[in-house]
Amino acid sequence: DVVMTQSPLSLPVTLGQPASISCRSSQSLVHSDGNTYLNWFQQRPGQSPRRLIYKVSNRDSGVPDRFSGSGSGTDFTLKISRVEAEDVGVYYCMQATHWPRVFGGGTKVEIK
Amino acid sequence: EVQVVESGGGLVQTGGSLRLSCAASGFTVSNYEMNWVRQAPGKGLEWVSYLSSSGTTIFYADSVKGRFTISRDNAKNSLYLQMNSLRAEDTAIYYCTRGWMATWGQGTLVTVSS
Numbered sequence: 001d002v003v004m005t006q007s008p009l010s011l012p013v014t015l016g017q018p019a020s021i022s023c024r025s026s027q028s029l030v031h032s033d034g035n036t037y038l039n040w041f042q043q044r045p046g047q048s049p050r051r052l053i054y055k056v057s058n059r060d061s062g063v064p065d066r067f068s069g070s071g072s073g074t075d076f077t078l079k080i081s082r083v084e085a086e087d088v089g090v091y092y093c094m095q096a097t098h099w100p101r102v103f104g105g106g107t108k109v110e111i112k
Numbered sequence: 113e114v115q116v117v118e119s120g121g122g123l124v125q126t127g128g129s130l131r132l133s134c135a136a137s138g139f140t141v142s143n144y145e146m147n148w149v150r151q152a153p154g155k156g157l158e159w160v161s162y163l164s165s166s167g168t169t170i171f172y173a174d175s176v177k178g179r180f181t182i183s184r185d186n187a188k189n190s191l192y193l194q195m196n197s198l199r200a201e202d203t204a205i206y207y208c209t210r211g212w213m214a215t216w217g218q219g220t221l222v223t224v225s226s
Contacts, residue, residue, distance in 0.1 A: 047215040048207060049157060060214065092157055094214060099171050101159035
């Protein structure tokens with residue numbers, strides 16, 4: 001199975017400052033169809049997860065443009081350009097190229 | 113509005129069974145890939161099972177293979193997860209998700225205890 005490794009585990013950030021989360025896969029996430037199926041999810045405290053980004057860099061409807069995804073192959077990044085209070089929560093990457101689907105362990109974003 | 117609502121969770125003894133339901137509204141379940149994802153208390157997300165839109169392709173996580181069965185009822189526009197031989201480690205909130213996990217429900221809590 002693909003192993004998804006996120007870092008850091010915890011990310012204390014000052015309001016208005018940028019934040020960056022890394023996600024690495026144990027094998028390439030490039031599908032035979034040429035797409036790379038790497039998604040990012042946000043889970044705010046007490047809420048269900050919400051998809052933010054699909055196929056590496058495509059923002060879902062309603063997701064603020066301060067969120068951006070990038071990367072290729074086995075190395076991916078979620079960036080928040082200026083952290084706001086509502087961004088507190090746990091962020092997960094997930095690969096949907098290979099079976100079984102696998103989530104990263106999560107990165108907890110908190111305000112300093 | 114596109115929505116999924118899970119139900120059927122509860123407290124069950126080790127070795128017992130439960131059937132989770134996911135009622136869809138705002139879309140037709142048979143037109144979409146559907147997944148079940150779970151989250152143990154205080155832990156991360158774990159993918160559980162997948163059903164293709166055609167209904168012909170099904171996948172399970174190794175941790176549930178042979179014990180859980182995913183299905184749908186097109187007439188009721190609903191997705192199901194039949195869970196047998198439940199273990200303590202199956203204790204989790206179970207989420208129903210649509211498509212490439214763009215839509216999530218509020219989840220239903222399953223607690224397995226001896």
